[in-house]
Amino acid sequence: MSDSGISLSFGRGHLPLRLPKGAEAILIRKRTLQKLPDPHATIAGVLREPIAAAPLSELARGRKSACILICDITRPVPNGLFLRPMIETIVASGIPLDAISVLVATGLHRPNLGEELAELVGDPWVLENVRVENHYARDEAACVDLGFTRTRHTPVRLNRLFVEADLRIATGLVEPHFMAGWSGGRKVIAPGVAFHETIRTFHSARFMEDPLAVQCNLIGNPLHEEQLEIVRMLGEIYALNTVIDEDRDLVCVTFGEIIASHQAAVDFVSEATHVPVERRFSTVVTSSAGYPLDKTYYQTIKGMVTPLDILKPGGTLIIASECSEGFGSTEFREAQARLVELGPERFLATLKAKSLAEIDEWQTEMQLKPMRLGKIELFTTGLAGEDRRLTGVEMIEDLSRAVERSIAASGDTAVAVIPEGPYVVPRYAG
Numbered sequence: 001m002s003d004s005g006i007s008l009s010f011g012r013g014h015l016p017l018r019l020p021k022g023a024e025a026i027l028i029r030k031r032t033l034q035k036l037p038d039p040h041a042t043i044a045g046v047l048r049e050p051i052a053a054a055p056l057s058e059l060a061r062g063r064k065s066a067c068i069l070i071c072d073i074t075r076p077v078p079n080g081l082f083l084r085p086m087i088e089t090i091v092a093s094g095i096p097l098d099a100i101s102v103l104v105a106t107g108l109h110r111p112n113l114g115e116e117l118a119e120l121v122g123d124p125w126v127l128e129n130v131r132v133e134n135h136y137a138r139d140e141a142a143c144v145d146l147g148f149t150r151t152r153h154t155p156v157r158l159n160r161l162f163v164e165a166d167l168r169i170a171t172g173l174v175e176p177h178f179m180a181g182w183s184g185g186r187k188v189i190a191p192g193v194a195f196h197e198t199i200r201t202f203h204s205a206r207f208m209e210d211p212l213a214v215q216c217n218l219i220g221n222p223l224h225e226e227q228l229e230i231v232r233m234l235g236e237i238y239a240l241n242t243v244i245d246e247d248r249d250l251v252c253v254t255f256g257e258i259i260a261s262h263q264a265a266v267d268f269v270s271e272a273t274h275v276p277v278e279r280r281f282s283t284v285v286t287s288s289a290g291y292p293l294d295k296t297y298y299q300t301i302k303g304m305v306t307p308l309d310i311l312k313p314g315g316t317l318i319i320a321s322e323c324s325e326g327f328g329s330t331e332f333r334e335a336q337a338r339l340v341e342l343g344p345e346r347f348l349a350t351l352k353a354k355s356l357a358e359i360d361e362w363q364t365e366m367q368l369k370p371m372r373l374g375k376i377e378l379f380t381t382g383l384a385g386e387d388r389r390l391t392g393v394e395m396i397e398d399l400s401r402a403v404e405r406s407i408a409a410s411g412d413t414a415v416a417v418i419p420e421g422p423y424v425v426p427r428y429a430g
Contacts, residue, residue: 080122
């Protein structure tokens, strides 16, 4: 084995990757983005000069209440940098602290509580001074029924706290998303604070099997189009979007009208994230991007889907994910059990037969994509016993040996290595 000096994002640190002798590593990273020299000053600037909107101080004037959405713990959003200045600006414009709420856009994920909530919010002052709540997608009474989208007849029910606020602001992280194209912006609303029926509708096979429902694509993407329609049904909404680098440092922040400010952040990060690659590989080694995205096997599937454009048919995709919290939800476990029992083709047939997806089975459906193309191997320290079998993929104990076996089987010594997993989108440009 040779010391390649390469490491993969893994948990809160990095996992060294030693390649076999003779292996040629092709390292695939997004283009280096310049860190903001003064993030606080930049945030203050975008709040004063938003995109397609008046300054936040003017937006808040004359309003009675405000609700700010934040992503849940699965997204490393630097909430601690911007929440307090946003809230202080809103208060200075006349909205009292007790009329301001911060709502965690959990979607169908579990709530973030206690120390985890404190970590997520990132500022004790915010927790002490404003109402901070989690969204519960199964609580029908907490949601407002807005009817149906016109295009695809998706039922639209959203969190009452957000819908009924005078001033509505979504905040988030713009990164590649393997179904909706890009995260952030409109996605923080739906699925972020949507009722389970809304979420399960546009996560059904009708949407998920659409060839345009892929990472980094917004044009014709059915999930994105439904999200935009939901935003328009709601009316006036603003958004603060962030972009971070591999060190989780802020490199871009936008604020303004929700669609325009999100598009500006997408435009900023798109070129850096899309990495053209001149060939396809029989061996691809990637990660689940480390903490917090690799907390569960559920989130790990994102890292399996993102690099598929550069994996040769029949090749081996090797992924490292800590899975520090284990498998994922009970519903996801049940979906994986059905996949293992039925096999990919029969499992997919059951999905196509219904219009409303079962909770979290859409992630299992996404796992079918790499399973159709090649072999998946997983290195993890957080799964044991039955959980390992229910992944439906091959478990490995040694990354280097797995690479060696893949090279021996294919005869191809070139190995694509993607340290930051799904935050980087390699694109075959041969």
